[in-house]
Amino acid sequence: MFIVPEGEIAGLIGEDAAYQAVEGVFAAMAREEAYNFPVVREAIGYADALYGFKSGFDRAGLVLGLKSGGYWPGNAEKGLTNHQSTVVLFDPDTGRPQALVGGNLLTALRTAAASAVSINHLAxxxxxxxxxxxxxxxxxxxxxxxxxxxxxxxxxxxxxxxxxxxxxxxxxxxxxxxxxxxxxxxxxxxxxxxxxxxxxxxxxxxxxxxxxxxxxxxxxxxxxxxxxxxxxxxxxxxxxxxxxxxxxxxxxxxxxxxxxxxxxxxxxxxxxxxxxxxxxxxxxxxxxxxxxxxVGLQDLAAAAAALRLAQEKGVALEVEV
CATH class of the missing domain: 3.40.50.720 (NAD(P)-binding Rossmann-like Domain)
Known part of the structure; x- marks a missing residue:
């Protein structure tokens, strides 16, 4: 399994790559080649936090996985971003864990990419x-x-x-x-x-x-x-x-x-x-x-792109599981 640390994401993926990943997965959803699973998102009754899971499967791109994380409103006082998340990718052929990818920056990039897609096609x-x-x-x-x-x-x-x-x-x-x-x-x-x-x-x-x-x-x-x-x-x-x-x-x-x-x-x-x-x-x-x-597929598409680039640049850490 590979690990792509949060600190490596900024050097791997930017606005253009995030846009391409998100626009591509929206198109795959419309073609019924990719689908999201039901979202789990709940207040945990601690630290005023919202926590949950978003997941899905892109059959065309063979990307399977989930994003786990949520919103901790007190994090800014601790020098952390309020949104905290991690993406887990799985091998769709075997179900074995494929990668653990830092999801904080990816969440910001993919969210911005989604609004950018809407501006491009609708404004x-x-x-x-x-x-x-x-x-x-x-x-x-x-x-x-x-x-x-x-x-x-x-x-x-x-x-x-x-x-x-x-x-x-x-x-x-x-x-x-x-x-x-x-x-x-x-x-x-x-x-x-x-x-x-x-x-x-x-x-x-x-x-x-x-x-x-x-x-x-x-x-x-x-x-x-x-x-x-x-x-x-x-x-x-x-x-x-x-x-x-x-x-x-x-x-x-x-x-x-x-x-x-x-x-x-x-x-x-x-x-x-x-x-x-x-x-x-x-x-x-x-x-x-x-x-x-x-949607979970946005996260998975962005994480899969980051993983590919991390492997190409030799910054993905490989561990035995």
């Missing part, structure tokens, strides 16, 4: 202003991935705790873009693309704050009860997701479906857009929304 081509809701650890990854998909000229941002917006400002400066901290009404009125990446359990962005033609990537809702946008926003948008089952159960769409505002059949898996089975955006005025719940 207006002339999008110029990127709106960011949330300024936590993953927000910088989201911004870096997003700006690779459109010729953005400005970033506007909002966060519940304004003092954290320095992360967005520094990232925008790194990318050569001006940044402005704004109120939500201003953000919705100006942004052509909005990425929300929070851990909210109450709606932040309201339907009347979003203008026609906007693309929204909701990337923080991955647990029952979480919510980043008003349910009515989904009712007025064309809704896409990574996986339908997760979207209606633990994703942003859970609330709109529960309230009867949309039905499960109103949601389209983005893989269908990627393979040409759905047209995606149909007009310049259409509001499109991507419900990024985070």
């Amino acid at each position: 207006r081509k002339d999008a110029k202003v990127l709106g960011m809701i949330g300024a936590g650890h993953q927000s910088a990854f989201q911004m870096r991935a997003a700006v690779r998909q459109r010729s953005f000229e400005k970033v506007v941002g909002w966060n519940l705790h304004p003092e954290m917006l320095v992360r967005l400002e520094e990232t925008a400066t790194e990318l050569g873009l001006p940044f402005e901290a704004v109120k939500l009404d201003h953000l919705g009125a100006e942004a052509d693309v909005i990425v929300s990446i929070t851990s909210s359990f109450a709606p932040i962005l309201m339907a009347d704050q979003v203008r026609p033609g906007t693309h929204i990537a909701c990337m923080g809702t991955d647990t029952k009860g979480k919510q980043e946008v008003e349910a009515a926003l989904l009712a007025g948008a064309t809704v896409f997701t990574d996986e339908l089952a997760q979207s209606v159960s633990i994703g942003e769409a859970q609330h709109a479906v529960a309230e009867g505002l949309i039905a499960e059949g109103d949601i389209t898996e983005i893989g269908r857009v990627i393979i040409g089975a759905h047209p995606g955006r149909r007009s310049e005025d259409e509001v499109t929304l991507f419900d990024g719940t985070g």
Whole structure:
């Protein structure tokens, strides 16, 4: 079995490789060549932590495994990222463990890659202003991935705790873009693309704050009860997701479906857009929304890519099991 330590991931895989892995696995899902298993995600009753497993099998790529981990909100005070995870890959021919891969950076990269895939396939081509809701650890990854998909000229941002917006400002400066901290009404009125990446359990962005033609990537809702946008926003948008089952159960769409505002059949898996089975955006005025719940196959695809590169570079540690 191979071990790819967390400290090696940054030197192995970046935005482009993560994008290719995620887009490819979304396409495989649409072709029914890859599938996710049901998610286990629970509050453990200790340290306010959420812990669980995401797993699946990519039959086309022969990638089988799981990601174990979750969210520890007190980790920042300990100098650690709040999201902690590890990916375990198995040999699909024998079931033997194949690799143990550090999953923290991979999670950030694959989450950002998923929103980038949605921007590439759904946002207006002339999008110029990127709106960011949330300024936590993953927000910088989201911004870096997003700006690779459109010729953005400005970033506007909002966060519940304004003092954290320095992360967005520094990232925008790194990318050569001006940044402005704004109120939500201003953000919705100006942004052509909005990425929300929070851990909210109450709606932040309201339907009347979003203008026609906007693309929204909701990337923080991955647990029952979480919510980043008003349910009515989904009712007025064309809704896409990574996986339908997760979207209606633990994703942003859970609330709109529960309230009867949309039905499960109103949601389209983005893989269908990627393979040409759905047209995606149909007009310049259409509001499109991507419900990024985070599927196990994303983690497995990114981990498999990291393992291949680690083996090529000789940084994968081999151990007997």
